[in-house]
Amino acid sequence: MxxxxxxxxxxxxxxxxxxxxxxxxxxxxxxxxxxxxxxxxxxxxxxxxxxxxxxxxxxxxxxxxxxxxxxxxxxxxxxxxxxxxxxxxxxxxxxxxxxxxxxxxxxxxxxxxxxxxxxxxxxxxxxxxxxxxxxxxxxxxxxxxxxxxxxxxxxxxxxxxxxxxxxxxxxxxxxxxxxxxxxxxxxxxxxxxxxxxxxxxxxxxxxxxxxxxxQASGGLVLVRTPQAAELRKALLSGPDVTVTAAGPGLFEVRGLTAVQIGEAAAANQLVLHELTPQQASLEEAFMTLTRDDVEFKAADLESEEAVL
Amino acid sequence: MSAVSQAQQIPRLSHTGRVTQLRVARSEWTKLRSLRSTLWSMFAGVLLTILLPVLFAALTSSHWGSMSPHERADRHPLDIALAGVNVSQLAIAVLGVLVITGEYSTGMIRASFTAVPKRLPVLWAKTAVFAVVAFLLMLPPVLIAFFASQAILSRHHILQISFSHSGVARSVIGGAVYLMLVGIFALGIGAIVRNTAGAIATFAGIFFVIPPLMNILPSNWNHAVSKYLPSEAGRQLFSLTHDANSLSLGAGARLFVGYCALTIAVAAFLLVRRDT
Known part of the structure; x- marks a missing residue:
């Protein structure tokens, strides 16, 4: 078009x-x-x-x-x-x-x-x-x-x-x-x-x-497990995977889907209490995507000021 | 709520016609007749064209006895009959301007150009519909003005002139033709300027400000230039006599039509090139 x-x-x-x-x-x-x-x-x-x-x-x-x-x-x-x-x-x-x-x-x-x-x-x-x-x-x-x-x-x-x-x-x-x-x-x-x-x-x-x-959610998955250390080891074997502790026995996992995490847990015979893909709202997604744009605007203003 | 909670079916259109010049003209006619501002302008034009000659004739009749021979010689029955044209031309010009600037000021022009994206058919249709309406609208008033003023003057047996007298019918009808052309000229100005106040000011400048300013010039310059002004050229359409300082009927008419064609041509040129 x-x-x-x-x-x-x-x-x-x-x-x-x-x-x-x-x-x-x-x-x-x-x-x-x-x-x-x-x-x-x-x-x-x-x-x-x-x-x-x-x-x-x-x-x-x-x-x-x-x-x-x-x-x-x-x-x-x-x-x-x-x-x-x-x-x-x-x-x-x-x-x-x-x-x-x-x-x-x-x-x-x-x-x-x-x-x-x-x-x-x-x-x-x-x-x-x-x-x-x-x-x-x-x-x-x-x-x-x-x-x-x-x-x-x-x-x-x-x-x-x-x-x-x-x-x-x-x-x-x-x-x-x-x-x-x-x-x-x-x-x-x-x-x-x-x-x-x-x-x-x-x-x-x-x-x-x-x-x-x-995409804007960044593939964030919330995982709750009593076997934290073991699961962490099992998940971190893959490339570009980050695991962040979010509380006792609670992780935020990026770089893997909920399906992949569940299967990895099963393969290692680990117990999961919660497995929740986090969805950003459209507003959040929009803010994430346009953030650079807004920053670019701010940078523009600064450089103009510098010239003045 | 029931109408809202279910998806509505948009009734399909059995056939869809293409845009034609005639259809655009019909659309413009609908636009013209459906605005109160237009109707008021028309009404003012008609009223002024009739009432001013009647008033002028009545005043001339009542003061005839006290007028000097020189003053009496200065009065011409046709000038009285067409006295309204000089004033009602402003109403017609405002109408011509509004036909186009009213669309720009309200945003209607976007709807018009979305329906007719080639744009020029809109300008042609506006011009043609307006020309026909203006002529048909103003023809009865100039005729009424002539016969009414003659009727008033005849009671005092003064300033009588026959409609069949050479050039009289032509001048009276010429008054309506002149008003129509003034409207077309104003429409062109409106399409160029695209702003009501600006277009009316431009029109007033050309028709009412520049002509008297010419008197500042040395008189031989003034005589050489003034007759070529739009207002002076157009005036020949409803003047019974033409002297050395004015154009002939044919030359004046041709020049005035030329001015009108020029403004419309410039408007057309700009219309297809400018953003809306």
Missing amino acids: AEGLTKYYGEQRAVDDLSFTVQPGLVTGFLGPNGSGKSTTMRLILELDAPTAGDVTLNGKHYRDHTAPLHEVGALLEARSVHTGRSAYNHLLALAHTHGIGRRRVDELIDLVGLHDVARKRAGKFSLGMGQRLGIAAALLGDPSTIMLDEPVNGLDPEGILWVRHLLRGLAAEGRTVFVSSHLMSEMSLTADHLIVIGRGRKIADMSTEEFIR
Whole structure:
């Protein structure tokens, strides 16, 4: 999908040599701290902004070259994209007209996102949550094969968040490509199958959500045994294995899976009281992965100060 | 909660049409008619075009007795009938500007360009739909203004001119054509500047500030330059007479259309190149 995508705004580098592919049938989460280039990347995909370098295509074509763009991609951008003086109904109708989509479809989507009662009211009076619902209706208008949503749960109440989660899973289950950015890591861990993580415009990780969490956990396994010394000896025979005492008869083992530890214990006829793989939460995983990035920022500041 | 707890099926679209210029025009028509700000601008334009000539005619009639022969000679029935055009052009210009800058200020432009990523069809559609609406909207008011002001003046048997008199019908209809072109010019400025206040200021500068400033110039320079200004060239569309210091009807009309085409062309050039 994206290859070597780079965008500068003046001197400011927003996206830096970013390459990734988003697969159909999955919910792909797009994670990154604020200002890491998520929204810019989405604007580049829609060709609202032109990349400084690199290229991005959808199903082999530039977005601009598709004959029915709304059928290709339905997008909800972070910045509001609705005229405040126009009603929700007329907003959707104006967009529908460009593709020859009828009024019935507009009505269907208004009902689907739950805006029936306010459809004739000016969009400028909408709450953040209602605005998001209208944006999602606009994104689904053209029955798109790719759905791209920037921070869709922003401003939604718990019911709305649940609704979006089910919606995204349902869209992916229908075989559509779902690409969704969020700064809410816990939300992503419930929704996304695959994660693309960026920091300062660069790709940090591109892997399944499971893999992401496992990797960030560092393969930490908690082991409790009454035969501490013997087990320690048995486990340390392998390369890159570290065993740290965490309490009386309690170890943290890195470099081995729980399966490997269990089998090693059995082979040496050692008793285990506990064998627990430790899972980092998505937040922790995210913090671990973006730590270098944050440090890099701090270092940058220091060097600037030194110059001054 | 039941609607929430189960995955919702998105109704499929039976057929998906491609984007065509005609469909984009229909979309722009929907946008234009569904904004209250647009409707107010239109209403103001219509009202000013009718009311000012009526007021002007009434004042001229009531003061006719006390006017000097020189003053009387200075009054022309067509100037009275089209007095509103000079003012309502601002309302039409604001409307033309808002058609495009309203989308930039609210972020609607992102939705528009996501639906029509080639972008130029949006500009063509906006221009065409707005031109048609502006002309059809302003034609009745200029006609009403002409006949209403003539009716008022006729009660005092002064300043009568027939609609069938040579050039009269052309000038009255020319007033509506002029307003339409002013709107197109303003739309082009709006698309270039992309900011409501900036675009209106630019338009006002070109149409209302620069022309009087020309009086600072030595008069032979002023006469040489002024007639080529957009406002002066456009004025020939609704002027009955053309003298040495103004362009002919044809030359003025062509030049003004040229100015409009130029702003739209510059807007188109920038539209496909700039980030949104």
